Amino acid sequence: MAAVAAWLPFARAAAIGWVPIAANPMPAPPLQERQKGEDEKLGINVSGRRFETWRNTLEKYPDTLLGSPERDFFYDDETKEYFFDRDPDIFRHILNFYRTGKLHYPKSECISAYDEELAFFGIMPDIIGDCCYEDYKDRKRENAERLMDDQVSEAGDTVQPMTLREKMWRAFEDPHTSTLALVFYYVTGFFIAVSVMANVVETVPCGPKPGKTENLPCGERYALAFFCLDTACVMIFTAEYLLRLFAAPNRCLFMRSVMSIIDVVAILPYYIGLGITDNDDVSGAFVTLRVFRVFRIFKFSRHSQGLRILGYTLKSCASELGFLLFSLTMAIIIFATVMFYAEKNVASTKFTSIPAAFWYTIVTMTTLGYGDMVPDTWAGKIVGGICSLSGVLVIALPVPVIVSNFSRIYHQNQRADKRKAQKQARLARIRIAKNASGAHFINKKKKEQDREDKIKQGIDIEEEPKDSRFESQHHHLLRCLENTTGPDLHARYIKDREFVEMEYTYNGLAAPKAQSSPPTPSPSQSSQGNPVESSCCSRRRGKYQFARSVSDTGQELNDIQIAVPNKTSSKTHLNASEPPKINSTNTTVTTSAIITTPTPGTTSDTEESMMTVSTTTSPGNSNIVRISTL
Amino acid sequence: MDFDGPDLYENEIDDLEMQVMRYKPEGIDELVRNTKFTKKELQIMYRGFKQECPTGLVNEDAFKEIYAQFFPQGDSSAYAHYVFNVFDADHNGTISFEEFVIGLSVLSRGSLNEKLMWAFKLYDINGDGYITKEEMLDIVKAIYDMMGKYADPPISENAPGDHVERVFQKMDKNRDGVVTIDEFMETCKNDENITKSMSVFDTIL
Numbered sequence: 001m002a003a004v005a006a007w008l009p010f011a012r013a014a015a016i017g018w019v020p021i022a023a024n025p026m027p028a029p030p031l032q033e034r035q036k037g038e039d040e041k042l043g044i045n046v047s048g049r050r051f052e053t054w055r056n057t058l059e060k061y062p063d064t065l066l067g068s069p070e071r072d073f074f075y076d077d078e079t080k081e082y083f084f085d086r087d088p089d090i091f092r093h094i095l096n097f098y099r100t101g102k103l104h105y106p107k108s109e110c111i112s113a114y115d116e117e118l119a120f121f122g123i124m125p126d127i128i129g130d131c132c133y134e135d136y137k138d139r140k141r142e143n144a145e146r147l148m149d150d151q152v153s154e155a156g157d158t159v160q161p162m163t164l165r166e167k168m169w170r171a172f173e174d175p176h177t178s179t180l181a182l183v184f185y186y187v188t189g190f191f192i193a194v195s196v197m198a199n200v201v202e203t204v205p206c207g208p209k210p211g212k213t214e215n216l217p218c219g220e221r222y223a224l225a226f227f228c229l230d231t232a233c234v235m236i237f238t239a240e241y242l243l244r245l246f247a248a249p250n251r252c253l254f255m256r257s258v259m260s261i262i263d264v265v266a267i268l269p270y271y272i273g274l275g276i277t278d279n280d281d282v283s284g285a286f287v288t289l290r291v292f293r294v295f296r297i298f299k300f301s302r303h304s305q306g307l308r309i310l311g312y313t314l315k316s317c318a319s320e321l322g323f324l325l326f327s328l329t330m331a332i333i334i335f336a337t338v339m340f341y342a343e344k345n346v347a348s349t350k351f352t353s354i355p356a357a358f359w360y361t362i363v364t365m366t367t368l369g370y371g372d373m374v375p376d377t378w379a380g381k382i383v384g385g386i387c388s389l390s391g392v393l394v395i396a397l398p399v400p401v402i403v404s405n406f407s408r409i410y411h412q413n414q415r416a417d418k419r420k421a422q423k424q425a426r427l428a429r430i431r432i433a434k435n436a437s438g439a440h441f442i443n444k445k446k447k448e449q450d451r452e453d454k455i456k457q458g459i460d461i462e463e464e465p466k467d468s469r470f471e472s473q474h475h476h477l478l479r480c481l482e483n484t485t486g487p488d489l490h491a492r493y494i495k496d497r498e499f500v501e502m503e504y505t506y507n508g509l510a511a512p513k514a515q516s517s518p519p520t521p522s523p524s525q526s527s528q529g530n531p532v533e534s535s536c537c538s539r540r541r542g543k544y545q546f547a548r549s550v551s552d553t554g555q556e557l558n559d560i561q562i563a564v565p566n567k568t569s570s571k572t573h574l575n576a577s578e579p580p581k582i583n584s585t586n587t588t589v590t591t592s593a594i595i596t597t598p599t600p601g602t603t604s605d606t607e608e609s610m611m612t613v614s615t616t617t618s619p620g621n622s623n624i625v626r627i628s629t630l
Numbered sequence: 631m632d633f634d635g636p637d638l639y640e641n642e643i644d645d646l647e648m649q650v651m652r653y654k655p656e657g658i659d660e661l662v663r664n665t666k667f668t669k670k671e672l673q674i675m676y677r678g679f680k681q682e683c684p685t686g687l688v689n690e691d692a693f694k695e696i697y698a699q700f701f702p703q704g705d706s707s708a709y710a711h712y713v714f715n716v717f718d719a720d721h722n723g724t725i726s727f728e729e730f731v732i733g734l735s736v737l738s739r740g741s742l743n744e745k746l747m748w749a750f751k752l753y754d755i756n757g758d759g760y761i762t763k764e765e766m767l768d769i770v771k772a773i774y775d776m777m778g779k780y781a782d783p784p785i786s787e788n789a790p791g792d793h794v795e796r797v798f799q800k801m802d803k804n805r806d807g808v809v810t811i812d813e814f815m816e817t818c819k820n821d822e823n824i825t826k827s828m829s830v831f832d833t834i835l
Contacts (some may be wrong), residue, residue: 007682010730011700012831013737014713016745017752018773019827020818021766021797026827069657073676085677120684122654474700480830481701485777485785485793 008470012477018484026480030472043081044095049088050081057098064122066098090117097123105132111139149416168247188240189303195233196297202226234270237263237296258311259302266296309413313406320405324398328365331394335361335387342380349376360384365391445475653686653726661728665735672731679727687724690714704778712772716752738831742819745828750814760808767794 019026042058044051044066061067076083084091090109094117097103105114105128118125128136162170171181202219209221219226241263248254269289301307314321336357343351350373351357360373364387375384448471658676662669680686682696690711697710717725717733736744751757755765770790777785801809801817818824 007678007696008700009738010734011697013734016737016828016831017709017713017749017769019831020746020749020753020814020824021770021773021793022824022827023793025823026830029830065654068654070654072658073673073680075673116684120680477700481773481776485774485789 008473008477012473015477015480018480022480022484024483026483027476030476043079044091045076045079045081045083046086046088046091047084049091051091051095053095053098060098060101061123066094066121068122070122086120087113087117090114094118094121094123097127102129103127103132104129105136105139107135111136111143115140145412146419149419165247166249168243169249172244172247185303188236189300191233191236192296192299192303194229195237196294198226198229198233199293199296230270233296234267237267237299241267259299262295262298262301265292266299269293305413306410309406309410313402313409316409317402317405320398320401324395327394327397331365331387331390332358332361335365335383335390338383339375339380339387342377342383343375346376346380351375361387364388366395367391444471445478448472448475653724656728661731664728665731666739667731667735675731675734676727679730687726688730689724693725701776701778704776706776708772708775709769712752712755712769715755716748742825742828743815746815746818747811749818750811753809753814760810761814762808763794763798766797766809767791770794770797 040055041052042055044053058066058071065071071082074082074084090106090113093104093106103123115125125136170177171184175181175185203217205215206218206221208215241260244260244263245251245254254260269292272289301311333354336354339357339360340351340354343349343357351360357373362368363370363373364384367388369388375381658669658672661667661672665672667675683692688696693714694707694710697706697713700706714725715721717729719729719732733748736748740748750761753761753766753769755768767790770793774785774790774793779785798809801813803813803816
């Protein structure tokens with residue numbers, strides 16, 4: 001919040017826009033105590049750590065902060081050095097860049113902190129040296145992925161009114177969104193299992209039909225039962241597919257996706273089987289079609305994340321798998337050829353041709369060793385030995401790559417799930433803290449108003465709490481806003497508009513404490529156009545806290561104030577009971593800057609100061625509330 | 631949940647890297663000449679500015695966020711939008727440090743005339759030299775929005791409308807439905823409360 005304090009004078013200045021249309025005049029501002037070569041070596045003080053370098057070194061790169069006149073903004077006349085209130089550890093690397101021309105990325109630093117420092121000093125990250133560039137890129141990519149995950153899940157948390165289609169799609173994609181989705185998920189899973197089991201059991205021999213002798217597989221014995229079961233499953237699958245098709249946001253894309261193709265392939269054989277009659281010509285093809293029913297088992301991949309990851313891994317390791325296949329093929333051909341020629345002359349050999357020898361080679365290289373084909377000649381045996389040894393090597397090489405890919409993706413998924421679980425706890429903690437600070441703000445405001453009332457009424461207070469200047473100015477600004485929109489003074493004496501205490505929920509949806517009106521949507525969280533690159537000032541989101549702005553002599557904002565050592569009093573609301581009285585006793589000291597009020601004992605009106613001035617011009621008129629309203 | 635994998639992110643990251651922008655202001659001496667601030671004040675302001683926005687530019691979203699920090703209960707984005715447009719002198723969608731400081735110089739050190747000019751520019755949304763009732767209604771609604779819905783007593787639905795009516799009654803002397811710069815200046819200068827209130831924001835930098 002300290003940095004936002006730099007913008008407070010700006011917010012106050014912009015409040016001039018309220019003045020011409022204000023309903024009531026503005027309260028007086030809070031009183032503030034007056035607070036207040038050749039080549040040469042330049043001293044740079046970064047948060048206390050001194051660096052020194054030649055001017056020429058810095059000016060090697062004139063389009064950065066340190067190399068251009070922009071650094072003059074940070075020059076401290078008293079200590080004759082440049083002061084930056086930034087991280088000295090990271091600054092070391094930045095200064096080294098000027099010295100050596102190579103920018104390094106320290107592995108121990110957080111990537112976003114490093115990026116911020118680079119942005120501050122005007123250095124493009126692209127010039128990071130080759131030695132550190134890979135690491136930088138990797139870290140940045142991880143960070144970006146994490147941010148995107150957060151965004152995606154955050155978007156998922158928002159409660160938006162969705163159309164039926166969107167709701168259905170969400171239910172399909174993530175079964176944990178509602179109980180109906182969960183039920184649907186389990187039902188489909190059950191039916192997939194039932195269907196696959198039926199396919200399997202169909203082929204088991206069940207014993208002979210009554211009245212016959214041959215042993216029939218169960219499928220033919222209870223043909224009707226299995227047919228009904230199959231029909232039921234296919235009905236469910238068809239319904240599911242059609243529902244998904246309806247709910248899909250992009251139908252063409254959905255129809256081309258792998259899962260939907262699997263769905264189609266799973267149910268198509270049934271319909272084709274219905275279509276064709278029990279003809280001998282096509283029954284062969286029909287039988288083949290039934291094989292495709294086993295693809296139903298792939299529908300399980302919607303239900304199992306591990307399966308999906310496996311599938312994705314295989315897809316992403318396509319090149320490694322291709323290499324494995326290619327090298328295996330090469331080795332097979334070589335060994336089969338040699339084997340064939342070695343065993344050619346043996347009588348009644350099994351190695352009748354090179355393709356026949358392929359089988360032997362494959363079985364040997366994968367160390368299966370069925371034993372249906374064995375070499376007889378000693379040359380063949382030697383070759384066989386070499387074959388099995390090399391087989392182990394060739395297969396073992398690409399496997400670790402595939403395994404590590406799988407592991408990386410799997411762990412990423414684990415991390416995402418873990419992060420979501422931790423998020424809930426984090427949010428709860430943040431909510432508590434935010435409530436505390438929101439209530440804290442309102443309390444402070446009330447306290448200060450009470451304090452000023454007491455001053456006016458002459459009640460002595462023990463000691464003045466050292467209120468931060470930032471806070472008092474902020475409160476004054478808010479009171480001005482209240483005055484702008486307040487009702488006419490001479491119309492009715494009611495409480496002016498006041499800020500009411502509110503509770504904050506996590507998303508900034510303000511929920512009033514004891515009001516029945518529904519909460520308004522929060523001040524539109526500015527949508528960040530740049531999800532990855534933290535947009536300028538986006539990090540100011542977060543807890544709304546008050547902190548005394550850094551009161552460093554160099555950093556404090558000077559105010560040009562014509563201070564008048566009188567107490568200022570202002571009150572935001574009129575008491576319903578007492579009508580405004582005019583003070584006609586004491587004089588006021590008005591300067592061109594501040595309008596102050598006289599000593600306590602006078603009426604407690606905000607506009608008292610204004611009114612006192614007007615009374616001097618027309619004395620004796622005791623009910624002048626000459627606050628001209630617009 | 632469909633698992634897209636990291637390939638999706640790669641392209642987006644590459645695109646975003648191209649968009650890093652930077653901006654450097656003119657020299658401090660020139661700014662001292664163009665504004666009513668001293669060198670020291672400019673130093674202090676720039677440090678705060680750059681701390682908040684390392685790239686040296688404030689875009690509208692960031693501006694709205696900053697403004698919202700000061701008005702937690704209400705919705706200050708509308709008013710922030712109008713203020714942003716007045717500050718953004720060259721209408722390029724971002725406020726540079728020069729625009730910021732020049733605007734601030736007018737608002738806190740300027741003469742009454744300059745301040746009234748600034749206020750007029752704020753109300754005259756489309757910049758045609760006339761304030762219509764609709765423009766004023768927009769501004770007033772934006773200001774009322776900042777109070778939020780939880781003010782006590784609650785703000786009625788037609789409070790902005792009534793407010794605008796009163797203002798127009800006062801300012802529109804020739805009853806032609808628009809307020810020109812002269813009518814505006816005249817009205818404000820003749821109103822003691824306005825002239826005095828203008829200087830309330832003077833002193834604190």
